[in-house]
Amino acid sequence: MTALAVRRRPALLLLVLLAGWLALGVATAGPAAAHAELVSTDPGEGARLDAVPGQVTLRFTEGVSLGAGYARVLGAGGERVDTGAPRVDGDTVTVPLRGDLPDTSYVVTYRIVSADSHPVSGAFAFVVGDGELADAGAVAGDPAVDPVVAVALPAARTLGFAGLAVGLGVPAFLALCWPAGWASTRVRRLTTAGLGAVAAGAVLTFLLQGPYADGAGLGSVLDPALLAATGSSSFGLTTLGRGLLALLLAGLLVPLWHRAAPPQPQEAAGLAVVAGGVVLTTAAVGHPVAGALPVFATAVTAVHVAAMALWLGGLAALMAGLVRPGADAGELAGALPRWSRVASGAVAALVVTGVVQSVREVGSPAALVSTTYGWLLLAKLALVLLLLAAAGVSRVWVQQHLGVARPRPGGRRRVTAHAFAATAPGDGPGSEDGSAVAAARERAAVQARGAVEDVAPLRRSVLVEAAVAAVVLALSAVLVGTPPARATLAEPVDVTLPLQSAAGESGSVQLSVDPARPGANTLHLYLFDDAGRLAQPEDLRVTLTEAEQEIGPLEVDLEPAGPGHWVADGMSIPGAGTWTLAVSVRLDEFTATTASTDFPVR
Template structure:
């Protein structure tokens, strides 16, 4: 609830959200770097479907970001499914190396892998290569990669949701008491709510830790306590950070015990200690998943930490309002003392959520096209829609507060709303101006209101309940986003480029290339050829080839079909695998003159 009861106008977070989203849609991908926050295989040696003269000493796989084997594997199998590697696969940064035995015959071999990316998600796949003149094996038939167990896949986001909810309550409630409602430290409800929230954080952290092993290995719930999987998770940064979050939550719960017994706000040093521990819980929440992978991990982690802290302040305040302040028979003076402070805190939290949310979206989505064509994008849109609904409910709460805790006094040029609490403060201070009967009557009504109870608190409670219910769904969607590959990592970006044709005598015309969707597998290529005057041209001969230098694939000739004057099409053009490919065009204008052009493009 972003309730405004002060005399001056507050910022409108909903308008800010719309402005920022519109700006992001306008900028698109221009402000975002090329790196993605989810590992992808970009090259292998030997390459996919490669035909070699002799068995290599090792197989290497290179990804877009650092990976680990963890609970996964990297193996090389013969065409009968038996392992032919030495069993000593190693990882160095973004490269996995699998040594092979030295006594292998000419045959077809299948490489199968399941590694864990820096954002804790498993990446798996398989490909084949052949040594000698034999037939290439079917990688899918030889290597069967286990899918994620459906119960594990559902339990992991559920555990994250519990952890987020626990943080909102366990950290947000004491923050609300410290910043807005000091008298609440004597409330038994606040003590129980905070303790339950912090214990939930610790329990969710342990559950997430245990589920990560089966999730990475593609195993079921029966392997939850498998020592190998637990050890693999425990040796990873994800596992250590997750357990650290649970430990910090337990320490914070223990330090709060004497404060609850004292039923009084903490002293400055105590408050600083609680803030440091709470900040540690927030930071360990931000330091896993998508923020730590891809480009600018330190910046992304800092932005996510601010996002989590703002979420904690806003949703924790809602929980404290429902459990403590917004109840039948509440004293108007008590509300008038807490709600103005809460208004400022909530408005700042909402603004921080909006700004950091847009920054995260630009990094993880990258372009408006990815927003509406990927699972991550659609889930993010649903989350944004719910945030707008939250802001609408906050507006209803603000109106209630103005009607029940505010009075009207005359001012030159109009009227404005001020709070009963503000009138009480004004009455206590000196005043050098004469006060008319309208102001005196207003102060009298304010005094009566402050002494009495607010009878009709039900509408405020309903609006706060709506906020809390919608916020619970937002937390679930946030947990789903954490486990979903970012849109930038899953969307393929078609190639559409115009290149100058170069020869020994200089530039001579241009060629326009379009490759869609620039994915591994079947693609469609359109080629338009223009002369020096920009007119469609018809050459004596035309050739297009594809090459992947790092994987030593190609040049592969592309079969072109005429589609009109100066226009050729290759429908179903095959790109064997992911990587950075080069499309080269050679145009022979006559018997003596040839021009060339080339462009590099990523294939996902």
Template structure:
């Protein structure tokens, strides 16, 4: 950011530090809101449930809306054969898997892989048993495919290329409109913009192709699989991604006559270009984490502002390096363009800072998550690089001030004026106009002396651009990483219906605090059909971690009042996705069950 300012700390940097300090201080008092990421909330039948008859269907409920997409939902018998009808359906956050009729008493495994609203796959498996048989090992019966390592690497790489190309393809024309109108005649700017927009379209197509294998856990060999292409094409993610590529190509086509003309566009043309550019920015923001969870419209709008500010700032850096800062450039061009760019860049960085902090509060949730999750550590690395960018921008400002500054007399003393004065219109009476004109003349002389040696400024901006490229890579990694607020340890507090062979029979309220590996406290409240605290003949609570083949582990409960039990110091051996199952026996012949899965960090 080659902004021009007085010798004082950069305002965006101060704003960033103030906002972060305020968030960290608030986080000491209270945790922020949880961000979006789908998790399994409850199942029917529950994990480890023992039923008297085969249910007609299996139901899984998630914490947010999901879709099957390129995933699957199956129920398998003891030998791994499918026993569902193949007609699994999703309605918002609930997945329903109908079962075939006349199934025998046996153990059954439910296995699923669904796509969350933020385009990430969620998978798992669990077992239940009908009759007196032995409970099957879900992990042994249903092997869940992990993401192919090549696909997992290629997808964020495609996003990174798309982000960088968007900054060039949109940011360079923005720089020309706002700071360097004469640049519309530059062939270098034309090639840079056209290649950037073409790369945006190519990266969008590549991202579209990779999403199917990523969602299905398949390799690069299935990149053109018709079923996966159809699945991605019918999803909001796929349509939005293809829309971004199409808008970039249309924008490139509309710019062709402007490049041939070599003059700045007229107001109506600017409006059309702005609409298309805003469409590219909006389709970039309207995928991933912003569209999932609470207040998606607000989150998408904030992200769109963040992306737009990034485009303007980094595109300006590219234009400076490729077109403006080169030997032999006219002194008057620098004197006019740099002050304009100063104001635009400062506004862009301020917008980046504010929207970045808003995004962090939503996706991270609490300051503790910054240092306890992968998302938090990547975000901290990005923050450190942004601060480095601002430091490099400060060096650029000092260079510009030293080479383009001037002294303008005023009543009562002398005043140091930066290059912002070069573009200032004459105001006031006739006596002031000659002063401004003289100031511009002296500035032009100073600028001509500086043009012969722009190498120091060019090197500093090259450092900015290099660091910015790494920031874009980290941003692409954040898009594919579950938000910190969804992965940090959160206390469990849920009420589940108790299921028996005769249907629902009362409910159980469970709480686990803090839901971390080690000692925890569990409270269990049992209610009858009328919502009154109930006292059963027997109560059993177990913990299971299917993926690590741990459990079931019995939880030692102590009575704490009518219908209330507590397990103080209950030990959870390690991190993972644990399932707590409750079995309530009202009499010798009737038993009800409930279960839920929860993450342990």
């Protein structure tokens, strides 16, 4: 991942950390949440009431907002029966109802915006009196995301990410690696275009968020109500702030372009502060601000974004100004060792923060290979490995054109004249071969005078890196808009529990629930006695309870499927939450045993 100076250690570190993550995921995989999910309602789904309630309450797994969405209650004919504006208090939405409503079936339909800026919608029904429960899906008719908006929003994010890499990374490369580049007209235009792309991407993302949340088309991007809803949200304010900071940074760079000189210390400090604001406002939206530890996740994402900008911005600067036909070898030899150190640090930061983000958003190897988010992440990883290969080609060119051979006990090896790799132990001035290193550098300095005649192979390899990096940015934009794997993976339950009685353990029960999602599930139950043989009890009872939502106990109807084996095909789980499956067994007239297990449903 270090464009011209990639070393084997970052690649090895990437693989080691990935393997460690897989092992950690196997060991710690369990319930987790990210996207907002409905966990309880009052009245409950399918409830039958004696009187019409004064309000309907919905509670989610994380803080939500209505934004451009809605929360409504409809009568049996589809007419609205709610009154006033719904109230949002953290993770709870309350919808007041009109008075004097008749006894009939009612449908609650909602489309809210979760903390990570994505819309979450659904519907459920309850009935007052003895009437028939309405079909919530048929009455609600909730709109899906417009397909054009679904494509345009990731495209706007990609534009912003690409601009971020160029607009921040190129000036950083000039300041850290190539001071002479401040005089390059091509580099100046590239940086200005990059910062303009950041601002344009922010504005487009802001405009598209309203239709995205509302399920509307492109024709509503300038709808005043949608603009006001987005502008009043933290997502909208942060996004616009990013665009304004990018324009401010472009303005601060103008004096430097005019005098074609590096910034003074005070100017560099000001540029760093504004660039840090652009990075932070990029990190402080989407998945990092939702779920557990949002401050920590935002900080990790900010480091990831900054490292990405340093690395890809260096690639852009190399292509635009430094790696060109007739390039001066001395100029190359002066910039490349600095770039080596910067890029090596950037790749290390990318690897570490990328692994941390993956553990938070994916959670387990099973989610990695069974969710859309996981497969997109694997594709991104494959492209990163391709980048390592392309960077290796660049490294070989640098060794061949700017490197020298130096003696080493037991043989000879090739190194770059500009300390392309880190100095190994024993390479210092006081070492035995320190004089050889000094001589090698002196010869390299002689070689550096004049121009490198053929940089075409180097340009091609850097161009490949840049092209693959563009695809990585596009995948990153899609990942931002994809529900995290943790939020979409349902893990079937398969557990064996000891049966407890007043006298202690007495046999065991094996339970499996598949797929452990809201709706119809299949339960298999196997009963064993103390000797491990399949047992046939006098009485068997299974119940489902969601204590936090005060649902249950719900009786589960079992059908015998063989000796010691029962099945509940179509066992209904009303909604998401942490459910308790309890088993009560009476083995004989005097022995009663119980067992229970908690499992997540999402």
